[in-house]
Every structure is written in structure tokens, then in C-alpha cells.
Amino acid sequence: MLIxxxxxxLREIRRNVLRSFLTILGIVIGVSAVIVMVTIGGGAxxxxxxxxxxxxxxxxxIRVGQHMGPGQTSAAPSFDLDDAQALFRExxxxxxxxxxxxxxxxxxxxxxxxxxxxxxxxxxxxxxRNWTVQAGRQFLDTELRSGKAVCVIGATVAKELFGQQxxxxxxxxxxxxxxxxxxxxxxxGQSTFGSDQDDLVLVPLRTFQRRISGNQDISLxxxxxxxxxxxxxxxxxxxxxxxxxxxxxxxxxxxFQVRDLKEITKMLTGTTQILTTLLGxxxxxxxxxxxxxxxxxxxxxxxxxxxxxxxxxAIGALEREVLLQFLxxxxxxxxxxxxxxxxxxxxxSIGLTKMLNIPFxxxxxxxxxxxLFSAAVGVIFGFFPARKAARLDPIDALRHE
Numbered sequence: 001m002l003i004x005x006x007x008x009x010l011r012e013i014r015r016n017v018l019r020s021f022l023t024i025l026g027i028v029i030g031v032s033a034v035i036v037m038v039t040i041g042g043g044a045x046x047x048x049x050x051x052x053x054x055x056x057x058x059x060x061x062i063r064v065g066q067h068m069g070p071g072q073t074s075a076a077p078s079f080d081l082d083d084a085q086a087l088f089r090e091x092x093x094x095x096x097x098x099x100x101x102x103x104x105x106x107x108x109x110x111x112x113x114x115x116x117x118x119x120x121x122x123x124x125x126x127x128x129r130n131w132t133v134q135a136g137r138q139f140l141d142t143e144l145r146s147g148k149a150v151c152v153i154g155a156t157v158a159k160e161l162f163g164q165q166x167x168x169x170x171x172x173x174x175x176x177x178x179x180x181x182x183x184x185x186x187x188x189g190q191s192t193f194g195s196d197q198d199d200l201v202l203v204p205l206r207t208f209q210r211r212i213s214g215n216q217d218i219s220l221x222x223x224x225x226x227x228x229x230x231x232x233x234x235x236x237x238x239x240x241x242x243x244x245x246x247x248x249x250x251x252x253x254x255x256f257q258v259r260d261l262k263e264i265t266k267m268l269t270g271t272t273q274i275l276t277t278l279l280g281x282x283x284x285x286x287x288x289x290x291x292x293x294x295x296x297x298x299x300x301x302x303x304x305x306x307x308x309x310x311x312x313x314a315i316g317a318l319e320r321e322v323l324l325q326f327l328x329x330x331x332x333x334x335x336x337x338x339x340x341x342x343x344x345x346x347x348x349s350i351g352l353t354k355m356l357n358i359p360f361x362x363x364x365x366x367x368x369x370x371x372l373f374s375a376a377v378g379v380i381f382g383f384f385p386a387r388k389a390a391r392l393d394p395i396d397a398l399r400h401e
Contacts, residue, residue, distance in 0.1 A: 023297040024337030026290025027377065031341025031370045032348065033283030038366045039349040041276025043358040045269045050359075058225035059128060059261045060235055062087075062242070076255035078217035081205075083245060087221065091237045093229040098125040098222040099205065103212055107161060107201060109172040114160040118174055118201045120208020128224045136168050136183030139204055147206030152183035154198035177211045179203060231260050287373060290337060291381035298330050298385035323386045330382020331375055338374030342367050 065076040084099035102119040123138050125131070133152060143150050151174070158167045167181045188197040209216055225234045235258050242256055345367075353360040 019297065020333060020336075023293050024290065024333050024340070026286055026293045027334050027337025027374050028290075028341040028344065030284060030286030030288075030290050031338050031374050032345040033286055034280050034370050035342065035345035035363075035366055036348050036352065037279040037283050038276055039345070039361065039363060040352060040356070040358070041272055041279065042361045042363055043353050043356075045272045045276070046361055047358045048269055048272060058227065058229075058231055060223045060225060060231060060238065061259045061261070062221040062223070062238060063257050063259070064219055065255060065257070077246065078219060079221055079256075080216055080218055083242065084218065084221050086241065086245060087223060087238060090241060091234060093225050093234040093237070094223045095226045096124045096127040096224040098122065098128040099218045099220070100125060100222070101205070101208055101213055101217060101219050103208075105175045105201075105212065107157060107172055107174055109161040109170065112161045114157060116154075116157050116199050116201055118203060118208065118212060120205040120212070121202050122205055125202065125222070128222045131188075132186040133183040134186040135166075136181070138183060144204045144206065147204055147210050149177055149179040149207060149211070150182045150204070151179040152185060152202040153181055154185045154200045155187035156196055156198040157201055158184055174201065174203070175212060179207075231262060235260055284373075287377055290374075291334070291377040294330055294333055294378060295381040295385060298326060298382055299388070301329075302326065302385050302389045322389050326386035326389045327379065327382050330386065331378035334374045334378030334382075335371070338371040341374065342371060345370075 062079070064078050079099065081099060084097045088094055088097040098121060100119050100121045102117050104115060105118040107114050107116050107118075119125075122144055126133070126138055136152070138152070139150065142148070151172075153167060161167070161172060162170070167184060170181050171178050172181065173179075185198065185200075185202075190196055203212075205218075223234070223238070225231045238258050239254065243254065246255060248254060350360055
């Protein structure tokens with residue numbers, strides 16, 4: 001009986017193809033919008049997580065001063081190399097430490113010049129930040145100790161100054177001194193915060209302190225926590241040790257800040273997930289609009305087929321059979337809308353993720369939910385017209401013109 005009812009519903013839909021398509025258009029748009037929004041949101045969340053992970057594994061960043069607001073940090077004494085060495089020596093959970101200082105400098109090669117960030121580091125930087133030297137090499141211990149004028153450059157600096165030319169072993173000027181390029185970093189692209197990670201020049205920390213900053217100050221210490229060790233515990237130990245070394249009493253606030261990248265990841269992914277949910281909820285309103293359209297057209301259909309309903313009831317059809325016929329018709333209409341919406345959404349999601357340069361993540365769960373929701377819309381909004389058809393008086397229905 002149910003199969004026969006299904007084929008009757010298909011026959012009625014085929015009889016008015018254009019009207020049926022216009023009826024399900026709201027369902028198609030609603031399902032497509034929900035899936036596209038959720039897919040783009042999922043891709044954005046994955047991209048944020050991947051980009052933050054590229055900064056380093058189990059990374060803690062220790063900066064001077066306390067954050068006071070957008071772009072503002074309280075003044076405080078800088079770190080020194082002894083602070084970094086004490087962290088590595090006294091906290092067992094730390095596997096690598098990377099003290100560094102940065103300054104904007106104009107890099108010059110031939111007739112080309114480029115304003116970039118020059119950062120003084122030691123080789124712990126490459127470990128902590130998961131950064132690979134694509135061509136050339138890292139700094140030698142002798143170069144780090146002596147403060148030799150050598151450097152490793154990022155992909156953006158190489159492109160702006162050298163174009164297609166191989167930069168290795170060339171010399172470029174940084175401010176008032178020249179350095180030899182011994183390595184080229186692997187490209188990482190833009191960070192989650194919008195900055196170009198490849199726009200940098202790395203020099204030995206002693207070289208930076210002697211040739212650029214003119215002091216022994218260290219503005220940033222990055223540490224990598226061992227796998228399986230608690231970053232919260234490591235963070236607490238770092239704060240305790242630095243408070244002791246910087247002579248901060250129990251009642252005083254820290255004059256430094258320790259940031260865990262996992263906290264930043266959680267905050268940013270939480271924000272993108274909330275935005276995705278809100279956009280998905282707004283898009284779902286289209287499904288309700290589509291449901292109202294189905295109810296409207298089914299009421300019209302009941303009016304048009306009143307004599308047919310009267311004949312069926314007169315020859316012995318039960319009310320529940322008439323109810324089922326119109327209910328199945330509404331569900332078939334909305335289900336077709338759901339299927340078309342899913343196909344349209346997948347195509348649109350692939351195109352939009354490529355355009356926005358975010359990963360396309362296929363999410364079968366949201367597609368199943370969207371389809372079931374579209375079918376449920378057919379049941380909910382098709383029930384009233386179906387009940388109206390089932391309750392028609394056979395005699396009045398046969399007299400209907």
C-alpha cells in the first residue's frame with residue numbers, strides 16, 4: 001500500500017512539474033545554505049587549528065610586560081639570556097628554549113630593498129617553531145658564539161629581493177652591516193592573525209645584540225613542552241621561576257605574561273564554531289519558509305482534487321488512506337528538495353572553499369541531518385492539508401465544481 005501511495009505521489013508531482021519545483025525551491029535554498037555555512041565554518045576552524053599548530057608543538061610564549069588592551073603592554077624589565085637558560089635547566093617538562101629579539105630593518109640587495117623583521121635567535125628557534133630550513137643550513141655553534149654576520153631568510157624576503165635568483169651564499173645589507181645568506185626557510189604562508197610568517201630574517205642572537213639592538217635585552221622567550229607533559233603545569237612552573245628571578249613579591253602582579261597556544265586555539269575555534277552555528281541557524285529559516293510553501297501548495301492541491309477525493313471516499317477508501325496519500329506527497333516533495341539542496345551545497349562548498357583558500361571538509365553528518373530535517377518539514381507542514389483532505393464529506397466533495 002505504501003509503495004502504491006508513493007507512486008501516486010510521483011504521478012501528481014509529474015503532472016505539475018514547474019509548480020512542484022517552485023514549491024520545493026525554499027527547501028532547496030534552505031538545505032543548501034545550512035550545509036554551505038557549516039562546511040565553510042568547519043573549514044575555517046580546521047585552518048585556524050592547522051595554522052596555530054604550525055607555529056610550534058606545545059608552544060608557550062613568554063613576553064615582557066602585561067597586556068593592558070589592544071596594542072598596549074605595560075613597561076617592564078627585559079629578559080636576558082640567563083633567564084632562558086634557567087628555564088631550560090630547572091623545568092624538566094621543557095624540551096627546547098628559544099630566546100629572541102626582533103626589530104624592523106630595511107634589507108638591501110643590489111637595487112632592491114625590503115622592510116622586514118630581523119630576529120636574533122639560536123638554533124632552538126627551529127625546534128620550538130617547527131621550522132625547517134628548505135635549502136642551506138642552520139647556524140653553526142661557532143657562528144652563534146662569535147656573533148658572525150650570517151643569516152637565514154624567509155620565502156617572502158627571498159622573493160622580494162632576489163626574485164627567481166638563488167639567494168644562498170649571497171650577501172645582503174641589514175641596516176648598517178652585511179650578512180651572508182646561509183639558509184632559506186620553508187614557506188609557511190599567512191598566519192591566523194593575518195601576518196606573513198615568511199617575511200623575516202633570522203640572525204644569531206649575539207649578532208643581533210651587537211649589530212642591531214646594541215643591548216643584551218631579550219623581548220620574547222618561546223619554549224616547547226615535552227609530549228605528554230601538562231602545558232598548564234609547565235606554565236605554572238615558568239611563572240613561579242620567573243617571579244623568583246625577577247624578585248616579584250607575593251602581593252605584586254607579574255611583569256611578564258605566559259601564553260599557551262592551546263588557549264588561543266581554543267578561543268579562536270570556539271569563536272568560529274559560534275559564528276558557524278549562528279549562520280546555520282539563520283540559513284535554517286529558509287527551511288521554514290519552504291515548509292510554508294509546501295503547506296500552501298498542498299492546500300491548493302486539496303481544493304483542485306476535491307472531486308477525486310470524494311470519489312475515493314465514496315468507493316470505500318478510508319480516511320487514513322487519503323491522509324497518507326497527501327502526507328506522502330508532501331514528504332516526497334520536501335525530500336526531493338533536500339536531495340537537490342545537498343547536491344547544490346556540495347558543489348557550492350567546493351567552489352567557495354577554493355575561492356576563500358580554506359580546506360574543504362566533507363561532513364556527512366550535517367548532510368544527513370539537513371535531509372532528515374527537510375523530510376520532517378514535509379511531515380509537519382503537509383499534515384494539516386492531508387488531514388483536511390481526509391475529513392472531506394464524500395457527498396460535498398462529489399458536488400464540488
